[in-house]
Amino acid sequence: MMFRSQIVGCGAYLPARIVTNDELAGRLDTSDEWIRQRTGIGERRIAADGELTSDLAFHAARQALERGGMSGNDLDLIVLATATPDETFPATAVKVQARLGMKRGAAFDVQAVCSGFIFALAVADNALRLGQARTALVIGAETFSRILDWQDRGTCVLFGDGAGALVLNAVADAGPTSRGILSTHLHSDGRQHDILYVDGGPSSTGMAGCLRMQGREVFRQAVQHLSGVVDEALAANGLSPADIDWLVPHQANTRIIDAVGRKLGLSADKTVVTIERHANTSAASIPLALEEAVTDGRIRPGHLVLMEALGGGLTWGASIARW
Numbered sequence: 001m002m003f004r005s006q007i008v009g010c011g012a013y014l015p016a017r018i019v020t021n022d023e024l025a026g027r028l029d030t031s032d033e034w035i036r037q038r039t040g041i042g043e044r045r046i047a048a049d050g051e052l053t054s055d056l057a058f059h060a061a062r063q064a065l066e067r068g069g070m071s072g073n074d075l076d077l078i079v080l081a082t083a084t085p086d087e088t089f090p091a092t093a094v095k096v097q098a099r100l101g102m103k104r105g106a107a108f109d110v111q112a113v114c115s116g117f118i119f120a121l122a123v124a125d126n127a128l129r130l131g132q133a134r135t136a137l138v139i140g141a142e143t144f145s146r147i148l149d150w151q152d153r154g155t156c157v158l159f160g161d162g163a164g165a166l167v168l169n170a171v172a173d174a175g176p177t178s179r180g181i182l183s184t185h186l187h188s189d190g191r192q193h194d195i196l197y198v199d200g201g202p203s204s205t206g207m208a209g210c211l212r213m214q215g216r217e218v219f220r221q222a223v224q225h226l227s228g229v230v231d232e233a234l235a236a237n238g239l240s241p242a243d244i245d246w247l248v249p250h251q252a253n254t255r256i257i258d259a260v261g262r263k264l265g266l267s268a269d270k271t272v273v274t275i276e277r278h279a280n281t282s283a284a285s286i287p288l289a290l291e292e293a294v295t296d297g298r299i300r301p302g303h304l305v306l307m308e309a310l311g312g313g314l315t316w317g318a319s320i321a322r323w
């Protein structure tokens with residue numbers, strides 16, 4: 001029997017503390033106007049002292065499970081995307097597993113930075129399609145505030161903390177019109193390491209390090225690769241841009257989001273944009289945006305949703321789901 005991964009629940013969590021552009025402008029040579037014009041960001045959430053990636057992930061996961069009418073013990077698999085794990089090991093996913101009361105199955109992390117949610121979704125979808133698991137929780141959770149150089153105005157204004165989660169159930173595949181993940185498409189190019197990386201880690205400096213970025217080059221490559229992978233995802237499913245109900249992009253920069261939307265010929269009102277309030281939450285940005293658009297009634301059952309992301313590595317990917 002062929003299986004398909006149906007989305008049965010969606011959850012999100014944001015730390016309470018809001019840091020506005022004006023607050024940053026009080027400590028750095030920057031301004032609300034500069035940040036808004038170049039990025040679309042107005043504010044970001046920052047995790048409290050002692051509030052860890054696993055805490056954010058747990059809250060988002062619990063909400064997703066509740067909405068799916070499930071509990072931790074119904075899960076076979078947790079795949080958690082993060083570039084900011086609580087500890088070098090074990091995986092943040094196993095901390096979430098324990099807190100959810102899940103005593104069976106498997107939990108592990110996936111590392112693809114800002115593309116992490118798409119990569120984790122692909123891993124979970126493949127396991128469900130193969131019958132290796134029947135229920136999976138896919139989480140994107142980050143505390144990027146902990147790996148930022150707060151003296152570097154070129155990077156620290158861009159990121160925020162948060163988490164989002166989806167619960168997937170394997171159902172019999174009833175053909176292209178049935179609901180669920182239609183396809184996932186993953187890419188990476190390790191030669192592009194130097195344009196976006198963290199200058200530390202357990203095997204190099206022994207410390208966590210800070211994010212370093214060549215913003216212009218990342219911008220240029222993002223538009224090019226995201227346009228390419230979106231075309232690939234549409235072609236793989238015999239779809240055209242007009243078939244897509246919602247574009248849910250990784251939220252890195254409104255100018256990147258707009259450029260990809262324009263190349264697709266999608267009108268801006270079909271794109272879910274949360275960057276103004278969340279900034280770039282890396283692997284959490286797509287599930288945070290999904291949760292918002294599902295909760296406010298924009299994304300409804302049967303809608304075709306196109307997700308895309310690019311991040312450090314470089315890594316990039318896309319997925320199409322019938323909600």
Ligand SMILES: CC(C)(COP(=O)(O)OP(=O)(O)OC[C@H]1O[C@@H](n2cnc3c(N)ncnc32)[C@H](O)[C@@H]1OP(=O)(O)O)[C@@H](O)C(=O)NCCC(=O)NCCS
Nearest residue numbers: 030031034038114153154157215216218219252253310311
């Ligand atoms: C980071 C980004 C907003 C910078 O915008 P940009 O137009 O490329 O700007 P530049 O980096 O060329 O910098 C232009 C000027 O603004 C200054 N600047 C940088 N950050 C600033 C800030 N927060 N406030 C005020 N000025 C700033 C620079 O120092 C530079 O000044 P100079 O001309 O005197 O040297 C943009 O490159 C970007 O969004 N790139 C993609 C990054 C991204 O999405 N990364 C995550 C991928 S997952």
